[in-house]
Amino acid sequence: MxxxxxxxxxxxxxxxxxxxxxxxxxxxxxxxxxxxxxxxxxxxxxxxxxxxxxxxxxNLDEDEVSRRWLVALLTDLYAKRDVVADPLGEVEKIYADFDYPESVESFVRYMPASGGYDPAAHSHEQNVARLFENWKAFLDSAR
Structure with a gap:
C-alpha cells in the first residue's frame, strides 16, 4: 500500500x-x-x-508491485466499464500514471495498431471493440 x-x-x-x-x-x-x-x-x-x-x-520488487497495481486498476476499471463515462480515456490516464508500459499499448486509443491490423479498414465501432478485446486479453493473460 x-x-x-x-x-x-x-x-x-x-x-x-x-x-x-x-x-x-x-x-x-x-x-x-x-x-x-x-x-x-x-x-x-x-x-x-x-x-x-x-x-x-x-523484499520489494518494484517492477512486480507496479505490475500488480497496474493489473488491479485495469481489472477494476474493466469491471466498471459500462458505468464509467469514458473507460478508454481512463485507460489512457492509467497508462500515463504507470510510465507508458508496453504491455498496455494494444488497448490505448492513440497508439498505432500492431499485428497487421488496419484501423482504416474497419468501422469506429469495430476499432473500439478491438480495443476492449485487447484489454480483456491483457487481463486474462495477467492472471
Whole structure:
C-alpha cells in the first residue's frame, strides 16, 4: 500500500480502511498507532512516510508491485466499464500514471495498431471493440 500511496494511486483513506480490517498487521506493526500519527501530518509528509515505508521492505520488487497495481486498476476499471463515462480515456490516464508500459499499448486509443491490423479498414465501432478485446486479453493473460 505504501508503494501505491507514494505514487498517488490510493489516498490515505484507503490505507485507513484497509488497516482497520487487518488484525495481524495491527498486532505486528501497530498499524493503529501509525494511522493516528499520519492523520496529524500534511499530505506531503504522508507521501514521504509512504516512500520510506516502501524502502524498508527489503523484499520489494518494484517492477512486480507496479505490475500488480497496474493489473488491479485495469481489472477494476474493466469491471466498471459500462458505468464509467469514458473507460478508454481512463485507460489512457492509467497508462500515463504507470510510465507508458508496453504491455498496455494494444488497448490505448492513440497508439498505432500492431499485428497487421488496419484501423482504416474497419468501422469506429469495430476499432473500439478491438480495443476492449485487447484489454480483456491483457487481463486474462495477467492472471
Amino acid at each position: 505504501a508503494w501505491a500511496m507514494g505514487r498517488h494511486l490510493i489516498d490515505f483513506e484507503v490505507v485507513k480502511q484497509c488497516g482497520s480490517g487487518q488484525k495481524e498487521l495491527k498486532e505486528e506493526f501497530n498499524l493503529n498507532s501509525l494511522i493516528q500519527r499520519l492523520e496529524s501530518v500534511s499530505p506531503e509528509e504522508r507521501n514521504r512516510v509512504a516512500t520510506q515505508l516502501t524502502v524498508l521492505d527489503e
